[in-house]
Amino acid sequence: MPEKTWKLDASELKVAQALIDGSKPRTDTLKRLYGQKWSSITSPTEFGMRFKGSVQAGDLRDIEAAGTNTANAQLYSIRGG
Secondary structure, eight states: OOOOOOSOOHHHHHHHHHHHHTSOSEEEEHHHHHGGGGGGOSOHHHHHHHHHHHHHTTOSSSEEEEEEOTTOOEEEEEOOO
16 A cells, blocks of 8 residues: 655645745744635645645745644744745
8 A cells, every 4th residue: 555645736735835925924824824715624634734744845835834833733934925
């Protein structure tokens, strides 16, 4: 059985990059970055793992992992567009 790839697919990468490009520089959670689009994510935990994998792999520009907040949610430093 092939190992699971914890990265976003091509269409998810396109949406994520558009959100990053349209953001002002800030440090925030994935839920806040996605705003109202977050409600369409069926498995937030899995999506978050795949998003972080794509960030760490360099598949997304102008964003990097920036630790966690007090609720243990992953934070991202967004350089914005």
